[in-house]
Amino acid sequence: MWSDNETDKDLLGFKVHADLIKSVITNELILPVSIGIFGDWGSGKSSIMKMLEQELNKDKQGDTACLYFNGWAFEGYDDAKAALIEDVLIKLKENKKFGHKIKDEVAKLLKSVNWLRAGGFLMKNVAKPALLAYATGEASLIVDVVDKAQFFFGDAIENSADLIKKIDTDEGKEIINELKGLIKKDNANDIPTVVRKFREDFEKTIKKTGLKSLVILIDDLDRCNPERIIDNLEAIKLFLNVPKTAFIIGADERIVRHAIECRYKTPNIHSAEIEQYKDIVTDYLEKLIQIPYRLPRLSNADVETYMTLLFCYRDLSETDFNIVYNDFIEFRKQDRHSSFNYVKVKKLVKGKRNSRKKEVEQQLLLVKQIAPLVTDGLKGNPRQIKRFLNTFTLRLDLAEVANFDLDEKILAKLMVLEYIALARFKDLCDWQQMQNGKPKQVIELENYAQNPTGKTISTELSAWDEGILIKWAKMQPSLKNVSLMDYYWIARDKLVNTIDAESMISQIIRLIHKSISTYTTKASLKSEIKKIEQLQDDEKPTLFNMIGRDMIENPENDRCFEITHAIIDAGYAEMMDIYKKTLQNLQENKKESSIPPSAAIGMSALGIKDSNFMTLITAFDKTSRIKKALEVQIKNNNNGNITVSKSIRKK
16 A cells, blocks of 8 residues: 655655746746745645645755745635734744744734734634623623733733733733724725835835745645635735745646636626626736746656656565665666666566565566556556555555455556546446356457457447447456456445545546536626636546536435536537436336426437437436426427427537
8 A cells, every 4th residue: 555645755856846946936037926836736746745845844054934825724824914914924923944033023924914813703703792891890891801801912812801811911901902903993005114114114024035046835725615725825925925935836727827816706607708708817826926837747657667766665575675766766767768767677676585576577568558547547656656556555455355266467557447437347247247257248349349349330339439448358367267256246335435435536626616616697607617717628527427426325306407407408418428327227216206397498409409318308207296297398399399409409
């Protein structure tokens, strides 16, 4: 098994990215600068951030300091801007090299942060209640603000008596007078002045440290909710982005864009204005992130190399692995394109004594075989590759406990299918269940895959006739006359939950799913569906499957059907395929009676274009409400009493 966290070993060959970014952020002529390391969930952003932190902290001259923050850590704060700024200041103060030089300056800046907070959330929750309590002597009001009063008067405030006692001191009266001033002032008018003064003081503080560059790394920003993402970015731009500073933000660019859209959302935006709105989002993002650095997906060679090193890291002795790893580092300096694979590892450990050497060789040969399809199926994503291998290992362990004698290569081949085409994986499961583990369809499929030119494939296998599945069918070992019963037995939990479960779904897909699911009007639904364009082609089926699952779990919810019809109407044919399977599922489980009659209009409109769909919906239970509503609607259609939308007619 392998840990899901980043490692101090660069198994991805990503040091080249870290070195390039380092050259930018240590160039005094470029500072101040904000850089976004953009990539999908699990693409290696955190690994690069950790490499940068390690490299920058090695600075012996003492003219560069690096501070690391996890953006998610500020998720629970009422004022994320202030929380981030405060944390930066505290870490500067605690720095062993220069913290003692700026102790007073940091204390002054921290006080500024406190008053910035007071102007916002805590203004209404602390200052006004505290003054009211003080003025009226109302004990209940005093008790209400005791906890929040600690923010202004210190941790010594433990009860109402302490608060009253503190207010009566000279220090307390001074604070009360300042609070009165805050309440009387129109704080919004003073914000530019406060920001400018803070920036001036922060710039002087950095200058006093003697640093040439202060590098602040903010990781996992895309795990925050949209409000927190923008709060953190605006804190950087408004308050902290001063000379000699560099900010490195790790996030999925699509999620940051989504956060900007949420913050400045226009509910009733017209279709004609959508492109202009996108430009506004882009302009705003470019103001917050000056240099976008987008991580590429791993290539076939990268994936083979990564998987090879993962097995070596797990199974070789520390000494042998270090030999392999050091050779890989040198190899990558000379060759950025080829794979560091079984052949090279075998030469390095030849003659070495290792109890698991033979096992390692077998694993690396397997890696060489499955790497191309794993690359396609997992989109070159390092975290998903690691989870794929962890699942593979767990299933092997389960097979051993169950006394199954499984072929690792066959298991790997089936798991590849599970990742690249879950629906086909389930088809194969159904076939093997009906044929005692040895489906005849496999024979036809593999024969066709060996030489598809000039051949035709049966209707039953038509869904398998696409490039990646043909490559999978050709992959060794052959599954002809192999009993698949035991292989599917150890994967039966995934047949319910699927390997593409909630933990494997990227944040951007979840956000778009939430946006679509919580639409307010039909006009806003169309606007939300436009966001599907942000997804890559291989991400869209995941979203559509989530929507199909919503219908299965909540068949009585008319919104699920309205969303589905709108997505199909927008031109997404994949949603239609999933819709058909979803309705079949509801029929098989006798749940079509739960479908609301309001879905009949959309269903009948789709049936006009697709005769197979019409056959499906007219087979509903005749006693169900949806069946009766469909009969009425279809009759109206035949009488010309329905207008089919333009997009439906075009298709």
